[in-house]
Amino acid sequence: MVRESEIRQGEVAVDFPAATDAGLVFIGTIRTPWTSRMETPRQGRPDGPPCRLELFEPWPAALSGVEKFERLEVLYWLHLSRRDLVLQSPANDGSVRGTFALRSPVRPNPIATQIVTFVAIEGTAVIVRGMDCIDGTPLLDIKPDRTLFTPIAPPQAGDFETG
Amino acid sequence: MVRESEIRQGEVAVDFPAATDAGLVFIGTIRTPWTSRMETPRQGRPDGPPCRLELFEPWPAALSGVEKFERLEVLYWLHLSRRDLVLQSPANDGSVRGTFALRSPVRPNPIATQIVTFVAIEGTAVIVRGMDCIDGTPLLDIKPDRTLFTPIAPPQAGDFETG
Numbered sequence: 001m002v003r004e005s006e007i008r009q010g011e012v013a014v015d016f017p018a019a020t021d022a023g024l025v026f027i028g029t030i031r032t033p034w035t036s037r038m039e040t041p042r043q044g045r046p047d048g049p050p051c052r053l054e055l056f057e058p059w060p061a062a063l064s065g066v067e068k069f070e071r072l073e074v075l076y077w078l079h080l081s082r083r084d085l086v087l088q089s090p091a092n093d094g095s096v097r098g099t100f101a102l103r104s105p106v107r108p109n110p111i112a113t114q115i116v117t118f119v120a121i122e123g124t125a126v127i128v129r130g131m132d133c134i135d136g137t138p139l140l141d142i143k144p145d146r147t148l149f150t151p152i153a154p155p156q157a158g159d160f161e162t163g
Numbered sequence: 164m165v166r167e168s169e170i171r172q173g174e175v176a177v178d179f180p181a182a183t184d185a186g187l188v189f190i191g192t193i194r195t196p197w198t199s200r201m202e203t204p205r206q207g208r209p210d211g212p213p214c215r216l217e218l219f220e221p222w223p224a225a226l227s228g229v230e231k232f233e234r235l236e237v238l239y240w241l242h243l244s245r246r247d248l249v250l251q252s253p254a255n256d257g258s259v260r261g262t263f264a265l266r267s268p269v270r271p272n273p274i275a276t277q278i279v280t281f282v283a284i285e286g287t288a289v290i291v292r293g294m295d296c297i298d299g300t301p302l303l304d305i306k307p308d309r310t311l312f313t314p315i316a317p318p319q320a321g322d323f324e325t326g
Contacts, residue, residue: 003288004280010284012224014221014222014224015221017188018187020186020187020188021186021187021188021189021240021301022186022187022189022240022242022301023180023183023184023185023186023187024184024185024186024272025180025183025184025188025246025271025272026184026185027271027272033321033324033326034321038319038320039319040278040313040319040321041318041319041321041322041324042314042316042318042319042322043227043309043314043322045322047325048324048325048326049324049325049326050326057247058177058178058249059177059263060262061175061177061249061250061261062249062250062262062263062271063261063263063264064250064259064260064261064264065260065261065263065264065265066261066263066264068264069165069264072263073276075272075274075276077184077185079185081190084221086221086224086225087224087225087227090314090316091315091317092317093315096227097227097228097315098224098225098226098227098228099225100222100225100226100229100230100305100306101226101228101229101231101232101234101307102228102229102306102307102312102313102315103209103306103307103309103312103314104316107304107306108188108190108222108304109187109188109226109303109304110236111189111238111274111303111304113236113238113276113306115309120261132245132321133240136183138184140272140274141262141263141270141271141272141274141326142266143266144264144265144266146206146266147280149265149266151205151206151253151266152253152260152265153205153253153254153267154206154254155204155205156195156201156202156203156205157201157202158196158203158204158295159204159206159208161196161204162208162209162210162211162212163196163211163212163213
């Protein structure tokens with residue numbers, strides 16, 4: 001069962017900082033088939049239903065070249081998640097684990113990252129498979145999958161450093 | 164050469180939105196060997212130098228169980244990057260590509276994601292290899308690598324949906 005806003009047995013909440021340190025802009029909206037947190041997938045799958053990443057102006061111009069990549073990394077803002085738990089009980093069975101040892105949506109900065117399959121560009125939207133969020137989730141970023149991308153900029157000294 | 168703040172031939176900047184839509188909290192600071200953007204790696208490497216993810220209170224309690232994962236995903240805020248370019252020229256040769264077809268630090272929400280090798284927990288810090296950012300970069304999140312993580316929470320209908 002998905003958490004709405006309750007705290008479960010064994011979980012620990014902290015006082016969330018009163019001020020934030022940086023601001024995000026929502027660059028678009030994600031359209032998916034899931035309208036309730038009770039049905040949304042825990043994890044996307046490469047053969048999942050096509051979903052739309054609909055970009056707001058002025059960002060569609062930044063899509064040029066995206067179609068060259070078979071897989072993309074998508075970042076999005078889990079706007080319904082609480083942010084103040086440091087220990088969580090995903091199975092709701094009294095056992096707990098630290099937030100940084102989980103991929104739970106509940107985290108101090110609820111940013112999800114997902115690797116998706118590119119399907120098509122339709123106007124100012126990107127169609128992809130592999131999403132796992134509720135319809136209407138705010139979009140933060142799109143990048144090529146790291147395993148498919150080679151930097152175009154020349155290397156720097158640190159690229160050769162081991163230790 | 165790393166960009167400082169200039170715009171290169173062929174690049175296109177937009178009017179950045181005046182208001183932001185959500186706030187981030189910096190959960191820690193990343194300590195690396197690189198103190199200038201002119202030497203920082205373009206891409207981290209698994210055998211790179213050990214770096215420290217130093218957590219601020221109240222977040223160290225959320226590290227419980229992190230040591231079980233050989234690889235972690237780290238999210239951080241590229242605080243020195245401009246955010247308003249939609250077309251970029253990484254090679255500075257007049258050719259341009261859309262921001263979403265690049266893993267450049269210059270993007271509307273300059274959030275970097277990296278897969279790193281877990282080395283150790285030392286007090287309230289996590290030691291990892293594979294980072295590629297300048298010393299002092301703000302930390303946003305730590306999660307298990309997606310390929311090593313199986314959800315503990317029970318599956319939902321969407322997990323079985325294809326289309």
